[in-house]
Amino acid sequence: MVTDLFASRHIGIRKDDLPKMLQTIGVESIDQLIDETIPGEIKLKKPLDLSKEMSEHEFLSHINALSEKNKVFKTYIGLGYNECITPSVIKRNILENPGWYTAYTPYQAEIAQGRLEALLNFQTMICDLTSMELSNASLLDESTAAAEAMTMLYDVRPREQKKNEVVKFFVSNEVMPQTLSLLQTRSKPLGIELVIGDHETFEFDEGFYGALLQYPGKYGQVCDYRSFVQKAKEKEMKVAVATDILSLVLLTPPGEIGVDVVVGTTQRFGIPLGYGGPHAAFFATREAFKRNIPGRIIGLTKDTDGNPALRMALQTREQHIKRDKATSNICTAQVLLAVMAGAYAVYHGPKGLESIANKVHYNARLLSQLLEKQGFKQLNTSFFDTIKVLVPNTGSLKSIAEKKGINFNFIDTNTVSISVNEATSRDDIKLITSCFNELSESNKLNTIATEIKDVIPYSLLRSTPFLENEVFNSYHSETELMRYLKKLERKDLALNHSMIALGSCTMKLNAASQMLPLSMPAWGNIHPFVPIDQAEGYQIVLRELERDLTEITGFAGTSLQPNSGAQGEYAGLMTIRAYHESRGDIHRNICIIPASAHGTNPASAVMAGMKVVVTKTDDRGNIDMADLQDKVEIHSDNLAALMVTYPSTHGVFESSIKKITQLIHDHGGQVYMDGANMNAQVGLTNPATIGADVCHLNLHKTFAIPHGGGGPGVGPICVAEQLLPFLPGNPVIKTGGEKAISAISGAPWGSSLVCLISYGYIKMLGASGLTNSTKIAILNANYIKNRLSGKFDVLYTGEKGRAAHEMIIDCRPFKVHGIEVTDIAKRLMDYGFHAPTVSFPVAGTLMIEPTESENLDELDRFCDAMIAIRAEIDKSSAKEPDNLLKNAPHTLHMVTNDAWEFPYSRQEAAFPLPYVGENKFWPSVRRVDEAYGDRNLICTCIPIEEYMVV
Incomplete structure (x- = not known):
């Protein structure tokens, strides 16, 4: 093995493993297997034209050098993106922790209780701050969340409105420009007419089914929307509001004025800017729309013993399962970022968030008064963190500011907006005012005003408490939060524990060298709307990634x-x-x-x-x-x-x-x-x-x-x-x-920060490493297929009997034993494995994909587990359902309980094969009751004793 070659670290199969694997498959070489798997007429005739592979050390030096080409200015552009402070305890224990970032979507709830609890915290935080009844577990970004609101409200129109020939949706001119662009994209195919205008002069004509407002507005103005919402209700119009989550600590929540949907981003709750993402958006609505809400909802239910358990609620409602009847195609979320944002709220608690919000608001008011003392007119009459200032010439101000390492948002030739943030200090305020001093050639001192005026009307101040639940008032020291996060992590099975052989989802290694750049400030602290020349490092990475993906696909161009x-x-x-x-x-x-x-x-x-x-x-x-x-x-x-x-x-x-x-x-x-x-x-x-x-x-x-x-x-x-x-x-x-x-x-380039990972993956593997990865993925799949031959039937194969990188095994014949595919999935947990993909694309099947990054020992452990489960199936009977599979998974509490009334031993239940005892993973709950949770929908953290009926 060449120790500095990334491929030798990424690809799990060693040269010495090949004879055994090839013999099991029944081929002389990998090339023979590939020839029998991929039709000859579509095979590439020449290798990929990619740059020479880098070692991990070379890549880290390279990516660090590129980061230095980025110019990390103090940026006050706003428009939905703000610098924030990621607590180190969250950065180290979540963002940099494979126990969190390598986990899969929590479809197998019994081995995902930690993540599910973290997401329930997120939902509770959103419901509390917005004063809405229901929140999902995150969406992709604020703009797409707003577009989802528009389409959901379109879907739930009253019957009479659905008869209207013209379908119109009002959009306030205070809405973010990128959000408006998303609304234009989504509305056109559905035949929705967007009407953009001033909410104060809007005429509530026939044909309008809904509206979108921004709170505060794109340039900071805080508007009182109560009158608008009331008139909209009278006309049976639904109202959505895009909001700043931190501002709701001080402002009246939209839910209290009767709106139907509240959306936004939690980026400023500890998530790096990352040149645009990834960030966790939120979508909160009324319970009346629980079966229309896009994305995933985490809810409470009970397990077999009647104990509280979490799972994804209303799974049959998930939009993509509706296929062509869906109103949204949402299939994923921003879970890792939602976990971070929720942990930010847990760490700071309500008092901590109040302190942060008050500091931000104070600095915005201070800046406004200092600039007005210098003779500049500040246009916002009420604001939270953003002021809008008239200047003689924005071009001159831009030049002055950039020399001082500052970015403002230049609206037009005479107007600028400035959004202060959590990281803004008094020294930063002085530096900002110095730009205006220079612009006006003023010799006025940057004196701090002795009295800072209130700018938010009393009627718009928040009066209701939030984050009263115990979880938000218990973990405010680093020690406390570190242990809480570890407690949650231990409940989740991720790639740092065992292989996750999910067909269609390719759960491969996420190498540490690829992940490390995400923690570098020069990549994390770049606003997506900075001038291009300030993001030269990013531009090189993104252009190179586009070029490489274009080469890999054989096409002409790429959009990230x-x-x-x-x-x-x-x-x-x-x-x-x-x-x-x-x-x-x-x-x-x-x-x-x-x-x-x-x-x-x-x-x-x-x-x-x-x-x-x-x-x-x-x-x-x-x-x-x-x-x-x-x-x-x-x-x-x-x-x-x-x-x-x-x-x-x-x-x-x-x-x-x-x-x-x-x-x-x-x-x-x-x-x-x-x-x-x-x-x-x-x-x-x-x-x-x-x-x-x-x-x-x-x-x-x-x-x-x-x-x-x-x-x-x-x-x-x-x-x-x-x-x-x-x-x-x-x-x-x-x-x-x-x-x-x-x-x-x-x-502009989507979730740019995590594109660094794929950039590193391609640069370190190179053409040869990428190609070998594909070959080994196909090798591993066919090895598992042949090892399971005679025990499980593979539904589909190619013309020469080969699988691609994944296969579907048929579990329907086991119904004669009273065993369903779900029972096999749950029993795999006792063996320390996450189940393969269940019942997709064929009901009653498992779709298995091992990926190239797993080693032979792990493949064999998985096969041994499946073969052992097959033997357990053969011993099962539909007439006697009290068996290993029907009772799976088996928890630590069950196995250590004084009472044991099952017709098999504790060892058979919890330690079915010798390897299990070396690294036992315990599911934290028994099998969850999906139906109970859907009948009793609980999606926020309220005390268990208030709602749990055992």
Whole structure:
């Protein structure tokens, strides 16, 4: 092993392992396996054209040198992004901790109670501060959350409003520019007419179903919206408010004035700016909309013993499960960032947040009075942290400020806004005022005013308490919070404990060298709207990452803006839509989608204004060519796109893929390839070669951004030449194509900070390492397939009997023993493993994907566990359900209880194989009762004794 070669650290299989694995699979070499797996006509003829691989040490030196090209100014631009202070205890114990950042989405609740509690804290914090009844567990960013509010309110319109031919949505001119751009993107395909104007002069005409307000406004003005909300109610209009979460510590919460939805970002609760993300947005609403709210909700239920347990509530309501009936395609969240924001509130508590908010507000008032003493007019009559100032010439002020290392928000030639923040000190205030002194050539001293005037009317001051729950009033020392976070972490199974073999989700190693740059201030403290020349390091990284992803996919260009895989799907379809419109083919609105596709695919198509036509799959799991031919011919004149996952969702490289894509092109359509399974393509084939026109890539899967318990994710799109002009833009910083569609996410380059991870992954692996990673992923999957042969049936394979990088095993035959696939998933917990993907894409199955970063010993432990479980299944009987699988998982409390009334031993329950005892992971609750929790929906932290019926 070459010790400084990253590939040797990332790829788990060693050269000495190959003979055993190849023999088990029944091939002479890896190349033979690849030839039997991937159709020859789509294999790449030459290696990827990427820069030479770096060692980990070289990469860290390189990324540090690039960071020094960024200019970290004191930035007061605001517009929804503010510098904040990440408490070191949170940075070290969450952001830099693989126990938190390598966990998967908490679908298996029994081994995710820590994350679920942290998210419940987040939801409680949001409900308290907004005074709303219900909050989800985070969304992608404030702008997309606002767009989700617009579409949710569209979906819940009263029946009479749904009859209106013209559907209108009012948007206050105080709304952030990036949010307005998102609303324009989302409204167009749905036929919603946006009306932008002044809320004070707005005429409540017929046809309006809702409105969006900003509180405080984009340049800081705090408006009293009570009259507007009251009039809206009289007209049966629903109202959403985008708000600053820190301001609600001092301001009357929107929920108290009767609004229907409150959205915003929790970025200023300890989350680095990161040149735009990732940050956890929030979405709070009334309980009446609990079955319409986008994203995930964490709720309380009970386990088998009647003890409190948490899980994702209303799972059957998740939007992507509704497929083409969905009003949102949300499939992920910003869990890691929501956990951090919730921990920030836990650490500071209500008094700490009041102290921070008061400091910010005091400094804003102080600055306003100092500038007015210098002769400048401050325009905001009421404000929290942002003032708006008239100046003779913003160009001169910009020049002065930049020389002092300061960024303001220059609105026009005579107006500037300044947003102070948690990190703003008195010295910073003096430096700001010195810029204005220089502008006016004043010799006035920067004296501190003796009396600071109140600027928020008494009627708009908060009067209700918040964060009264015990969790927000218990952990205010570092020792206390460190132990609390460790207590939560111990309840969660993450990659630092064992392999997570999730099909379609590619839970691979998130290398420490890739993660370390996220903690560097020169990457974390860059506002997304700073001048480009202040972000030279970022620009180099982002351009290089775009180039590398373009090379890997074989396309012509890339946009990094989408900040989730589902958002990438939507972005890809919107570029296709724009392409057709540019050619006058406005009528092309049919999107063909295989029945086996991810649920987000049809949801994204509907959001993009397309009609979904489903095509069948055959007995081998491939697209039914005859059915596809029929559907294409029927809809030829109106065909917009085909959405296809490759290799298929069934884990097979379909040999007819080029015929499929050619058929679509022959009928005027474009081909969108879902990049969920790109881990089986990199370096061996690519989307361009199979004939696709656009694909999204899950950087949180194939390119090693951590799942973080359900986010962050990044879903860039790569496009062919004809789609380049339509790549998404941004209203503040120019990006995208010549005919750019409006924004897909709030920041110009989406979640830029975590793009550093994928950049490092590619740079350290290089062309050879990336290609070998793909080969080993396919090797590992086929090794597991053959080891489980005879014990479990694999549903689908390629023409030569090979799996791609994942496979589906059929658990339906075990019903004769009274065993369901869920029982196998829960029993795997006793063996120390997270279950593979359950019942997707086929009900009653497990989809297994080992990835390339697992070693042979771990693969064997997993196979041993599955084979042992099969033996337990054979001993089970539907007539005697009191068995190991039905009672799984077994907790420490069960095994150590004086009473043991089960027909098997404690050792069989908790230590079924010798390896388990070496590193035992204990589920913290028994099997959760999903139905009980949905009937008794509790989604905030209220004392257990108030609601728990055992």
